[in-house]
Amino acid sequence: MPSCPAACHRSPGRRRSGRRLRITEADSLDPRASNPLSSVLRLRPHLRVLVFDSGVYRMPAKRQRPRRKSASKSKVYDMALIQRGARLRRSPFFDSTLKAGCKSYTVYNHTFLPSYYDDPVTEYWHLLKHVALWDVAVERNVEIRGPDGFDFMQLLTPRDMEKCRVGQGKYVLITDDAGGILNDPVLLRLEENRFWIALADSDILLWAKGVARGSGLDVTISEPDASPLQVQGPKSKALMADLFGEKVTALPYYFFTPTELDGIPVLVTRTGWTAEVGYELYLLDASRGEDLWNAVMKAGKPYNIRPTGPSDIRRIEAGILNYGADMTMEENPYEVDLGRLVDLDKSSDFIGRAALQRIKDEG
Amino acid sequence: MPSCPAACHRSPGRRRSGRRLRITEADSLDPRASNPLSSVLRLRPHLRVLVFDSGVYRMPAKRQRPRRKSASKSKVYDMALIQRGARLRRSPFFDSTLKAGCKSYTVYNHTFLPSYYDDPVTEYWHLLKHVALWDVAVERNVEIRGPDGFDFMQLLTPRDMEKCRVGQGKYVLITDDAGGILNDPVLLRLEENRFWIALADSDILLWAKGVARGSGLDVTISEPDASPLQVQGPKSKALMADLFGEKVTALPYYFFTPTELDGIPVLVTRTGWTAEVGYELYLLDASRGEDLWNAVMKAGKPYNIRPTGPSDIRRIEAGILNYGADMTMEENPYEVDLGRLVDLDKSSDFIGRAALQRIKDEG
Incomplete structure (x- = not known):
């Protein structure tokens, strides 16, 4: 098994081994634990992974051996249990x-x-x-454009867009006023005042539209x-x-x-x-x-x-995080070791700045 | 088969048979069409329903008989195809x-x-x-409360909250500035300035939080x-x-x-x-x-x-609509026969008022 490469995707040149991952509990109340276990992989000395039919989970630190049940037992957490319909997009x-x-x-x-x-x-x-x-x-992408597109993008994320050239992308966080993480999209700067953000699983289109209407900035928010x-x-x-x-x-x-x-x-x-x-x-x-x-x-x-x-x-x-599992609105960037995505020194204001400054000051 | 009762859930005293439902296409590109068909129900003269393993769909008007394939053919739209994981809530x-x-x-x-x-x-x-x-x-409910809770709720929905007593609920729409429907929750008025809205499938928590921050109103938005x-x-x-x-x-x-x-x-x-x-x-x-x-x-x-x-x-x-299928952000209330949920005469302003007034005036 190869070791973690020196440059991981979302953090070139840094290893993320110290990051907390929250999807570690495969406890007795968890239906995953009743699923047949395919295998256990040892990726690094302190990182073992359980492979179930229903997904892959990090081995809980406390348990040396995963719970294993007979494969003949009926699966209560079976993939056969989810239905699709007209409400959902393809x-x-x-x-x-x-x-x-x-x-x-x-x-x-x-x-x-x-x-x-x-x-x-x-x-x-x-x-x-x-x-x-x-x-x-x-x-699903959200497009931010208009005369104040740059200023609005600066407001929306703690990263400094001055450091993002046209033709360049950035991994960014979208935070609320309490510093909670609402999403962690990959941003592309298409023009001086035009950005796309490729969303994790939450409706940032609605958040951005809501923020825009009271912001006093001339900007259009849409789904390209x-x-x-x-x-x-x-x-x-x-x-x-x-x-x-x-x-x-x-x-x-x-x-x-x-x-x-x-x-x-x-x-x-x-x-x-x-x-x-x-x-x-x-x-x-x-x-x-x-x-x-x-x-x-x-x-x-x-x-x-x-x-x-x-x-x-x-x-x-x-060490790449998964929004909704490893971080939610309840977590701030520092709690999930993503403080490097917060530029408290940037010249423009951004949503969550005061809260994140306080959190950082208090340690 | 009983006929539609005079008083349907979300519109007491009115029949909704004239409403357009969009989930009618079971065309050849639709994997539903490859699914074994359980039955066809004739509910009213012009309303036939196709019952598939994957769901229930209104019969397309154009087609007299639904496409039927051999049940022995493997199902490409099988419920066994959706996976659950730690990102999703229970x-x-x-x-x-x-x-x-x-x-x-x-x-x-x-x-x-x-x-x-x-x-x-x-x-x-x-x-x-x-x-x-x-x-x-x-x-999942969103709670709106605070000294300006009533005013904020008035801003958020085209229905008039003056007509909703404490202890009473209303079926409401949440619209954007273009009059597009963002959600159709059931609202409960818990106190003079405290409301819950039980959401259809979109993150109105984010929309409401975004709108609140630039609204100048003293309100707290949370998930109770x-x-x-x-x-x-x-x-x-x-x-x-x-x-x-x-x-x-x-x-x-x-x-x-x-x-x-x-x-x-x-x-x-x-x-x-x-x-x-x-x-x-x-x-x-x-x-x-x-x-x-x-x-x-x-x-x-x-x-x-x-x-x-x-x-x-x-x-x-x-005739009860399903958000995401029968109506989306692309539709306004008049297009889906929900104009009765828009009180253009209410004294408070609300998001989408100008657009909805224009749409109504233009017919």
Whole structure:
């Protein structure tokens, strides 16, 4: 098992091993504990991971051995138990994921998120050795634009947008007045006064619209036609070169560029959720989802590409947090070791500044 | 099959048969169409309903017969395809629903919503003849309180809160500045300046917090410890009398009262999502979910109580809309025949007033 790479996805050059993860309890009240256990992985000396059919969980510190029940016992926490309906949205890649044999979905931002096609350990190793394709269009984007777009984005996040060039992205937090974390999107600065934020699972569109109306700033908040697709793994760079040429593979970490593929408009970012080398293709025309999926799959054949879900094993190993599980509105950035995303010295005011200053001062 | 009752749930004294419902497309691209079809119900001359394993859908007007495929064909839209994890919340009744044999869940307000325990036709008839118990704690409440609580609630909804007494509830819309519908909660007025709104599937907590910060009003927005449980059907009134006495059964439609059951604090409302006689019990102590569930189930035995999911057949028959399917931010109240929930003449301003006035004037 490889060790955690020195540069993890959302924090280049820093290791996150000290971060607290909250999804550690597989206690007796938890139906996960009644699920057949596939395997236990030892990723680092103090990090063992339990792999259940229902997901991957960090081993509780107190327990040496996970609870194990007979596989013949009926599963009370079975994936067969969730229903889909017309209320929930489908991504532009949804039909492709079905055809590709996706075995499980969850719901994220009111939209179906493919969870896996194969067991998590197989997908983990595939990601580490080859290249994986994930539908993450559930990260529904919010667009902020208008004459005061820059000022509004400064208000919305504790990071300093002065340090984000046009063409560059940033991992940011959205905080409320108490300093609580409302979301942790990846932000792209498209123009001086135009930003996209690719959301974790909460309706920041509503928050931003609500904040905007009383802010006195001239800004428009909307949901753009942008659907991210992740291409991750050591062979992703060669695949990107084949698809888009050197312009894309020369992108520095967290930069992006608009381009196209067989007439399909896309925006390619050097980002991901794996701490592996990887890219995200933001599809800019929702009607072309199947075309983009097929083009990437075809070009990826020589690199052994396969569709997978997000790798919880890899992201836990890398210390990448999952909004709703590892952090919520109840936590502030310092509590989850994300203080580096708070620029208390930035010149513009931002929501949560006074609370976060107080929290930091008080330790 | 009984006809639609004169007084449907969310619109006493009015029939909603003219309302447009958008969840009508079971077209060839829709994976629902590949699902085995259980039955077709003719509820009214122009209302036929398709019952699939994956849900209940109104028959498209254009098609005389639904597409039917061999039941032996593998289901691509199978309920086995959705995964649950630590990111998603469980209601205080979740363990009870599992024990009671709930066969399917969906996700609503980041929380698991039990969909059904038996086939939808069986549950429909049970609701119409006996009494049904539903976990709808997914309708996560937002509390608005403070010196300006009344003024803020007036700002948030096009209904006139002058017409809502303390102890009374209202079905309301939350609209944005363009008049688009952000949510359609049931509101309870707890005190002069204190309201709860039981949400449909969108994060109005964030919207309200965002609006509040620039509003100049002194108000606090939070999520109270309140978890609704629906008790619906013709025998619900007798059951309520046994549980809580005559005080509760004397409640007029859309009124509520605080009470308790074996020391469990609850708030009982004369509301529901069925157009049947029914009540909602708002559990006020999340740690007592199993106790409340068991107490109601025990007292309900003589009335043939059973746990069910929300009856899509019954709510479509009654013309009750489902947020996210029948209406979204893209629709205004007039487009979905909910103009009666907009009081353009109310004395206070509200969000969306100018847009809705214009839309109404232009027809």
